Amino acid sequence: MSKYVIGIDVGGTKIAAGVVTKKGEIIHSLVLPTLAKEGLKVSLGQIYKTIEGLLAESSLCMKDIGALGVCAPGPLDPEKGIIHNPPNLPGWKDVPLVALIEKKFRKKTKLENDANAAGIAEAIWGAAKGYKHVLYATVSTGVGTAIIIDGKIYHGKNGMAGEGGHTTINFDDKKARCKCGNNGCAETLTSGPVRLRLFSTELKKHPAQKKKFMKDAAGDLKKILMTDIAKAARRGNKLAIKAIAEEGELLGIWLGNMISLLDPEIIVIGGGVSLAGEVLLKQIRKSIPRHTINLNASKTPVVQAKLKQNVGVYGAASIVLE
Amino acid sequence: MSKYVIGIDVGGTKIAAGVVTKKGEIIHSLVLPTLAKEGLKVSLGQIYKTIEGLLAESSLCMKDIGALGVCAPGPLDPEKGIIHNPPNLPGWKDVPLVALIEKKFRKKTKLENDANAAGIAEAIWGAAKGYKHVLYATVSTGVGTAIIIDGKIYHGKNGMAGEGGHTTINFDDKKARCKCGNNGCAETLTSGPVRLRLFSTELKKHPAQKKKFMKDAAGDLKKILMTDIAKAARRGNKLAIKAIAEEGELLGIWLGNMISLLDPEIIVIGGGVSLAGEVLLKQIRKSIPRHTINLNASKTPVVQAKLKQNVGVYGAASIVLE
Numbered sequence: 001m002s003k004y005v006i007g008i009d010v011g012g013t014k015i016a017a018g019v020v021t022k023k024g025e026i027i028h029s030l031v032l033p034t035l036a037k038e039g040l041k042v043s044l045g046q047i048y049k050t051i052e053g054l055l056a057e058s059s060l061c062m063k064d065i066g067a068l069g070v071c072a073p074g075p076l077d078p079e080k081g082i083i084h085n086p087p088n089l090p091g092w093k094d095v096p097l098v099a100l101i102e103k104k105f106r107k108k109t110k111l112e113n114d115a116n117a118a119g120i121a122e123a124i125w126g127a128a129k130g131y132k133h134v135l136y137a138t139v140s141t142g143v144g145t146a147i148i149i150d151g152k153i154y155h156g157k158n159g160m161a162g163e164g165g166h167t168t169i170n171f172d173d174k175k176a177r178c179k180c181g182n183n184g185c186a187e188t189l190t191s192g193p194v195r196l197r198l199f200s201t202e203l204k205k206h207p208a209q210k211k212k213f214m215k216d217a218a219g220d221l222k223k224i225l226m227t228d229i230a231k232a233a234r235r236g237n238k239l240a241i242k243a244i245a246e247e248g249e250l251l252g253i254w255l256g257n258m259i260s261l262l263d264p265e266i267i268v269i270g271g272g273v274s275l276a277g278e279v280l281l282k283q284i285r286k287s288i289p290r291h292t293i294n295l296n297a298s299k300t301p302v303v304q305a306k307l308k309q310n311v312g313v314y315g316a317a318s319i320v321l322e
Numbered sequence: 323m324s325k326y327v328i329g330i331d332v333g334g335t336k337i338a339a340g341v342v343t344k345k346g347e348i349i350h351s352l353v354l355p356t357l358a359k360e361g362l363k364v365s366l367g368q369i370y371k372t373i374e375g376l377l378a379e380s381s382l383c384m385k386d387i388g389a390l391g392v393c394a395p396g397p398l399d400p401e402k403g404i405i406h407n408p409p410n411l412p413g414w415k416d417v418p419l420v421a422l423i424e425k426k427f428r429k430k431t432k433l434e435n436d437a438n439a440a441g442i443a444e445a446i447w448g449a450a451k452g453y454k455h456v457l458y459a460t461v462s463t464g465v466g467t468a469i470i471i472d473g474k475i476y477h478g479k480n481g482m483a484g485e486g487g488h489t490t491i492n493f494d495d496k497k498a499r500c501k502c503g504n505n506g507c508a509e510t511l512t513s514g515p516v517r518l519r520l521f522s523t524e525l526k527k528h529p530a531q532k533k534k535f536m537k538d539a540a541g542d543l544k545k546i547l548m549t550d551i552a553k554a555a556r557r558g559n560k561l562a563i564k565a566i567a568e569e570g571e572l573l574g575i576w577l578g579n580m581i582s583l584l585d586p587e588i589i590v591i592g593g594g595v596s597l598a599g600e601v602l603l604k605q606i607r608k609s610i611p612r613h614t615i616n617l618n619a620s621k622t623p624v625v626q627a628k629l630k631q632n633v634g635v636y637g638a639a640s641i642v643l644e
Contacts, residue, residue, distance in 0.1 A: 075617060084617075133478060133479055145583070147583070147584075149471065149476065154471065154584075155585070156455060156584055156585025156586060157455055157585050157586060157587045157618070157622070158585055158616070158617075158618045159585075160585045160616050160617070160618065161583065161584050161585035162583065162585075163582040163583065163585075163614075163615050163616065164582065164583050166582045166614065166615035167489075167578075167579040167582050167583055168491050168492075168575050168576075168578065168579055168613055169490050169491065169492075169493055170490075170491075170492055170493050170494050170506070171491055171492050171575050171613075172492050172494060172495060173494060180615040181612070182578070182612070182613050182614070182615070184492070253490050253493050254490075256489075256490065256504070257489040257490055257579075260485040260486065260488045260489050261467070261469070261483065261484065261485065261486050261489055261583070262469075262476075262478055262483050263477070263478025263479050263480055263481075263482045263483035263484075263485075264478060264479060265479045290503070290504070291490055291493075291504050292485075292488065292504070293485050293488035293502040293504070294480070294482050294485065295397060295406075295480075295482070296479070296480045296482065300479070
């Protein structure tokens with residue numbers, strides 16, 4: 001069996017690829033722009049170029065590679081290897097990406113959506129190493145989940161299981177209209193941009209606090225991240241503490257549902273919002289037991305993802321090692 | 323391998339046991355009172371008596387029986403065979419029921435909570451026969467789920483997975499306080515008694531409609547069931563139609579979550595509320611696609627449970643055939 005696999009993370013902006021060892025080391029990597037606006041043909045060409053460039057730069061040839069793993073934004077069909085119509089890959093419609101790559105490179109290829117790929121990477125190399133039943137949650141611009149059962153991604157009937165970001169937690173909340181068309185989804189209540197927008201609104205109402213925040217977490221208000229709010233919270237900024245507490249409470253309600261339903265061994269939280277770290281995790285851990293019937297919920301570890309940078313490349317590589 | 327198993331359904335009021343064939347026929351059955359108020363020792367004695375009585379009446383002896391399956395209300399530990407502390411079995415605290423029965427009858431015994439048992443029975447003999455990934459939902463006084471993956475009950479880490487009735491769907495709803503301590507659980511919004519109470523309140527506000535309803539579905543207002551409301555709805559009673567539509571909408575929100583997360587092949591709905599039949603199922607099927615991101619949701623069959631009477635005995639028997 002080959003020592004290496006290649007992981008290819010196809011995003012709306014860039015394509016990141018890496019040669020990854022079975023132990024989870026990226027020994028070579030290459031990033032090219034997706035050029036998504038130039039259409040399917042150009043973007044496909046960029047994917048091929050990334051793979052070819054990676055091999056050239058690493059002085060490897062395809063026979064050194066065990067398999068190719070690709071992750072991309074959904075909706076997609078992992079079993080058939082088809083990308084349906086992701087909002088940030090315009091012009092892509094039911095693209096048989098696995099068949100195209102396998103034809104071009106004559107190498108076994110697998111496809112997975114990015115949340116599932118990140119989840120399985122955490123289970124193989126990251127924060128959930130050694131655990132069989134894992135719930136991975138990514139909280140970022142989008143909110144998603146991966147359900148890992150017996151060390152494998154659970155796909156369900158249509159390959160569409162694990163869309164936990166679009167489960168309703170507050171259906172009466174008419175203001176919480178989600179892009180998916182539903183009301184009160186976890187994503188529309190807990191995503192990074194939503195929480196940052198609410199925080200900015202709060203800051204504007206409290207000029208003194210705003211001044212204090214801008215000092216605590218220097219920078220342009222439009223460019224702040226959850227990590228800035230977390231930093232200010234750690235320094236005692238009251239509005240920041242409140243914002244983190246609210247996000248923790250909401251994520252706890254949502255993850256409480258996941259525990260009631262799935263009783264995982266561990267919950268791993270990734271994505272931009274998770275970079276807020278312990279100050280947020282503490283609030284989540286406080287909230288969960290109040291929102292689940294599972295008596296052992298407080299014993300379920302809730303931890304930050306370990307694979308932060310290059311999680312897409314790790315994820316894509318991990319699906320061919322799953 | 324023996325031709326028969328025995329299924330024992332331990333409830334708060336009665337113990338029902340049956341000799342069940344592998345094909346799912348109950349060839350003999352016996353029901354005794356649990357005498358739960360007389361304490362653990364008496365109730366245990368009643369369980370033993372039910373098993374002994376069943377064997378005597380059916381002219382079978384223990385060597386004709388492959389195994390014993392027991393279902394009971396949770397919380398319980400199916401792996402260790404221990405019943406923790408069910409609200410309707412007072413005085414029961416961490417009772418090692420499997421060990422006790424195995425010691426007494428020297429026969430392999432398994433324990434399962436009643437929702438999971440009913441779910442697996444539906445998958446083996448009922449409405450989900452032939453399906454591998456099943457979501458079973460029971461909507462009655464309690465609301466519960468069973469997650470069946472690859473034909474087996476998914477238990478999670480602590481044997482407590484599948485508590486879908488206690489997932490939050492409307493956390494801001496302060497009026498929807500659940501017995502489990504949480505706000506806005508599916509159970510506290512969709513259970514039979516809750517919907518019947520709301521319907522009675524509506525009826526009282528509309529005397530003309532009330533008169534019509536009492537004619538449509540004759541009987542004491544305190545004794546009405548969801549089946550009576552369904553009957554009135556089928557006859558065109560507006561309040562009844564509205565009540566069924568509301569319950570269907572709520573169950574659709576809840577089951578939409580299940581599809582987003584689990585993407586099952588089929589959803590089977592059991593329990594007293596499900597006896598309302600097609601008039602309710604139609605509303606559920608209408609609601610689901612509006613509350614899930616799963617593009618194939620409208621193709622997921624949502625059907626009524628098939629095993630209505632004796633579902634507990636079937637359930638208990640099925641766990642030793644799973």
